Amino acid sequence: MKTLIVGNWKMHHNTHQASLLLHHLTHEITSTTNVEVVLCPNFLALQSLSLQVDRKKFRLGAQNCDWHDEGPYTGEVSATMLYGVAEYVIIGHSERRHTFHETDAVIRRKVQAVIRNKMKPILCIGETARERAEGETAHVLHDQIVSGLANVTSDEIKRIVIAYEPVWAIGTGQNAMPDDVKKAIAMIRKQISALYGKEAAEEVRILYGGSVNPDNAADYLAQDGVGGLLVGGASINAHSFSSIVAAGNKSRGNKE
Numbered sequence: 001m002k003t004l005i006v007g008n009w010k011m012h013h014n015t016h017q018a019s020l021l022l023h024h025l026t027h028e029i030t031s032t033t034n035v036e037v038v039l040c041p042n043f044l045a046l047q048s049l050s051l052q053v054d055r056k057k058f059r060l061g062a063q064n065c066d067w068h069d070e071g072p073y074t075g076e077v078s079a080t081m082l083y084g085v086a087e088y089v090i091i092g093h094s095e096r097r098h099t100f101h102e103t104d105a106v107i108r109r110k111v112q113a114v115i116r117n118k119m120k121p122i123l124c125i126g127e128t129a130r131e132r133a134e135g136e137t138a139h140v141l142h143d144q145i146v147s148g149l150a151n152v153t154s155d156e157i158k159r160i161v162i163a164y165e166p167v168w169a170i171g172t173g174q175n176a177m178p179d180d181v182k183k184a185i186a187m188i189r190k191q192i193s194a195l196y197g198k199e200a201a202e203e204v205r206i207l208y209g210g211s212v213n214p215d216n217a218a219d220y221l222a223q224d225g226v227g228g229l230l231v232g233g234a235s236i237n238a239h240s241f242s243s244i245v246a247a248g249n250k251s252r253g254n255k256e
């Protein structure tokens with residue numbers, strides 16, 4: 001399976017800047033033979049980039065969506081509206097969980113909405129610094145998986161991507177140790193195996209995210225079970241994201 005490298009542009013870049021970044025990425029990323037690259041700009045830029053993007057090289061993803069298909073929900077964008085523009089939707093990012101107070105129940109509904117609308121959810125899970133210090137990591141991951149995937153069938157699990165993103169590592173420059181990432185991902189896979197069986201657990205792609213940069217990307221990708229990376233800050237710089245994609249292209253893909 002190809003290594004998955006996802007760029008989460010967060011709330012950066014207006015439509016013009018986003019278009020310029022895509023232009024630079026298209027030139028700098030020369031080979032994507034072994035890698036699947038997903039760009040997640042803001043909603044507004046997503047629409048215009050969908051007309052510009054070379055779909056042989058990149059896929060597009062959204063950073064969030066509402067779980068209703070339509071209705072009186074001022075300011076929201078539904079998965080139904082994203083269909084045809086995006087192929088992936090990031091769900092339950094720690095900034096959504098913590099800054100926008102999204103609950104597990106809301107995240108579960110959003111995962112369902114993305115599946116219902118024939119796209120792929122990238123479900124983000126991860127412990128906070130306090131939970132980690134209190135030895136709660138395994139429990140937190142367990143609860144977020146069980147809750148986020150409730151109602152997901154054994155057929156649908158194949159379309160889910162999970163991103164392990166320790167909250168304390170996001171945007172802090174304090175990236176997790178590759179060996180700890182390997183252990184956390186093994187825990188996640190074990191949990192998927194308990195819910196859906198060994199075969200499904202082997203197929204599910206699990207990414208690492210949190211202060212990934214061109215210097216540390218290869219170390220994560222070399223860990224067993226790491227199927228790719230979710231990149232924030234380093235994804236809005238064409239040089240750094242291209243180097244991360246190049247590291248992904250050289251890596252061995254999703255291993256077990």
Ligand code: PGA
Nearest residue numbers: 170171210211231232233
């Ligand atoms: P970061 O963000 O790479 O800037 O730490 C990762 C993310 O938020 O997905």
